[in-house]
Amino acid sequence: MGIIRAKDVVYEYIRRDEDGNVEGITKAVDEVSLDIEQGQFIAIVGHNGSGKSTFAKHINAILNPTEGTIWVDGMDTNEEEKIWDIRQTAGMVFQNPDNQIIGQVVEEDVGFGPENMGIPTKEIWERVEESLRAVGMYQYRKHSPNKLSGGQKQRVSIAGVLAMHPKCIILDEPTAMLDPNGRKEVIRAVRGLNQVEGVTVILITHYMEEIVHADKVFVMDQGKIAMEGTPKEIFSQVEKLQGLRLDVPQVTMLAHELKKQGIPLPDGILTTKELMEALGV
16 A cells, blocks of 8 residues: 555535525545555646645545545544544645744744654754755745745745655645746755655646656546546647646647647657757757
């Protein structure tokens, strides 16, 4: 069994009127099954309302399935007594860093989680330093978070989760509120954690260029997994992605259009370098 395993997971939102009567039921997650191995970089993508963020909240036991089961490192998220252990194993980073930052100084904020876990003071400071270095924010350790850019704040949020030494980090649209430079900063930090620290990463996003380096991609639509595969396999199906109301990276789109004009190119080109090589430039 992988670090994260979902079997036939269903989650239903119940809509009620002003008097509390049930008006309708929406299946936000519809029979999702997947298996994620320790150390993988997984991307879950889909347009707004596809169910990707709702599913992400199940991995951290913020939500519990209406039907089906999710196991985190072998622990069933439905077991109430395991919730603390599950949240230590699978840390969550949300869309808005301001909702996660509570300290007046960066290093105090990063140390908050380990302190709550009862970690000895000496080890807390070691973890704070290690985590801030891992996301490239150590030089800002004495700064006020309020003075940081959006990308820097999000990296501090990631360091705060990392300091609790989770085996897995779930990032729920972590770059949605950032400018292009902030997005690049955060994705670079996340890739570093995965490649250097060996942390399992589950990235929820609708920015398709962020998933180019993932080991595996799950595309969600109407609560179901509509596609799964490597980035190359996913981006080889441009029309299908467009049918699911998703963009593709500009270079992938350009290669796709050139191929339609009769230029012999492989499917699923992901980077400018790949395109240049394929064109023999």
